Amino acid sequence: MSRPSYLCRLSQHYPISRFCASHLPGWENQGELVFVTSRECRDITPEEASEYILGYTIGNDLSCRFFQLPEQSGGRFFYAMDLDKFAPIGSVLVSPTIFAKETASTSLVTRINGEVKQNTVIEKDMIFFPDEILSWMSQNAFRQYSSQSFKFVKGKVTSLSVEEKTVLVDGQGLFSFDYLVIASGSTTESSITSGSTPIPFKASNSDDMRSRIKAAQELISTSSSIVIGGGGPIAVELAGELAEAAMEVEKPVSITIVSATERVLPMLKISGSEAAMKLLKNKNVVVRSSRKVIKTTPPVKGLGSWEIFLDNEEKLEADLYISATGAIPNNNFVPQEFLDEKGWVKVDQELRIRGKEGQAPLPIFAAGDITNNSMRLSFKAQEQAAVVAANIIADISGRTTRRSYDQGQCILMMVPVGSTGGTGQVFGLTPWSVMVRLIKGRDYFISKAASAVTA
Numbered sequence: 001m002s003r004p005s006y007l008c009r010l011s012q013h014y015p016i017s018r019f020c021a022s023h024l025p026g027w028e029n030q031g032e033l034v035f036v037t038s039r040e041c042r043d044i045t046p047e048e049a050s051e052y053i054l055g056y057t058i059g060n061d062l063s064c065r066f067f068q069l070p071e072q073s074g075g076r077f078f079y080a081m082d083l084d085k086f087a088p089i090g091s092v093l094v095s096p097t098i099f100a101k102e103t104a105s106t107s108l109v110t111r112i113n114g115e116v117k118q119n120t121v122i123e124k125d126m127i128f129f130p131d132e133i134l135s136w137m138s139q140n141a142f143r144q145y146s147s148q149s150f151k152f153v154k155g156k157v158t159s160l161s162v163e164e165k166t167v168l169v170d171g172q173g174l175f176s177f178d179y180l181v182i183a184s185g186s187t188t189e190s191s192i193t194s195g196s197t198p199i200p201f202k203a204s205n206s207d208d209m210r211s212r213i214k215a216a217q218e219l220i221s222t223s224s225s226i227v228i229g230g231g232g233p234i235a236v237e238l239a240g241e242l243a244e245a246a247m248e249v250e251k252p253v254s255i256t257i258v259s260a261t262e263r264v265l266p267m268l269k270i271s272g273s274e275a276a277m278k279l280l281k282n283k284n285v286v287v288r289s290s291r292k293v294i295k296t297t298p299p300v301k302g303l304g305s306w307e308i309f310l311d312n313e314e315k316l317e318a319d320l321y322i323s324a325t326g327a328i329p330n331n332n333f334v335p336q337e338f339l340d341e342k343g344w345v346k347v348d349q350e351l352r353i354r355g356k357e358g359q360a361p362l363p364i365f366a367a368g369d370i371t372n373n374s375m376r377l378s379f380k381a382q383e384q385a386a387v388v389a390a391n392i393i394a395d396i397s398g399r400t401t402r403r404s405y406d407q408g409q410c411i412l413m414m415v416p417v418g419s420t421g422g423t424g425q426v427f428g429l430t431p432w433s434v435m436v437r438l439i440k441g442r443d444y445f446i447s448k449a450a451s452a453v454t455a
Helices: 077-081 130-137 209-221 233-248 270-282 378-397 433-441 446-453
Strands: 031-037 053-060 107-112 115-121 157-161 166-169 173-176 180-182 186-188 225-229 254-258 285-288 293-297 306-310 315-318 320-323 327-329 364-366 412-416 422-426
Touching: 031 107, 031 115, 031 130, 053 107, 053 130, 225 233, 225 306, 225 315, 233 254, 233 270, 233 285, 233 412, 254 315, 270 285, 270 422, 293 320, 306 320, 364 378, 412 433, 422 433
Parallel strands: 180 364, 225 254, 225 320, 254 285
Antiparallel strands: 031 053, 107 115, 157 166, 166 173, 186 327, 293 306, 306 315, 412 422
């Protein structure tokens, strides 16, 4: 993706800068099919793409060849094409119907000062058609940023060197930094241990989420008894969803929540917890409060039942045991000296990592679940991100004004118990059940997922 300054209109001269001209093998002209969209495209399918394409024109994709070499561009070869006026395009838009697959015999000819530089037949030379290309491009949440200022690297960080100011990414190599933000988040016991039925709550470092969800759905659909460990939002929401699904298909399913606290959703006011208990009871969910799961035994080779041992020496049996007992920090790459006794990254009020006593402030910050701030909620992560960004800018610019983070005691939470209602806490008040249904209960904020990860 390019900035507007890269574009060059018909008959306008494009400058070859001294920067490019002084590095052999110089520059290259390439003919390209250019399509212009009528509006912003996000997460569209190839079938939907034609509705977004306003028209087509021809383009001359200039590149400074020297900086396309990996050793010169640091793997960011688009830098070679990001110079001003390096994207000349035609002045006429051709109807989108011209390049439909059934008319793919259309040819493209690129001329520079009358000289033919490239002659292409769509059907012969194009690997992907425009609708497929536009669909693929629309999945990129960071496409609005120039490749000169932003790079997305897909990989798992395996180590961090404070002294060398580098991070090692598995399969991608070593990356140096001036400032580093650790936002590796957390995962759950049900995603990574054998002590629970594998349910991918906040699964990390995995590209097989669809298959994991499908496997979990199949296990749940064949079960007639389910025990859920934990009394927080995940446990309550899950129990409500499962109970409602069982009622819809008229299947008798025994669902039990085992909560170590006296009441479910202990972070809410008592009225919020009582509302949740009432909704769960209406869905025939049993809540065992003030009881803690201390051990579980899975079925042997998939046969038999889970055995769930409680702290009062009681044993429960169920087809599934699902742990929803809290978060586990994703901290494998973080040096031990920066972690507290529970494995969370220690930060100060500026969300800067706490170094050794007397040590100069480190250029490393952290935000989100991974920090030792106890409220691991989405809106708190957004607040922390703003504080980190402001303080890094202050460091770079030399400003003396700093921002600090205080998680406070304010809880902003909505917990659906099925699709018909729920509970929560908003500015100290317990919302009506119907409000939770209207705001979150219909899709559990799945519709907001794309915007949540789009910068």
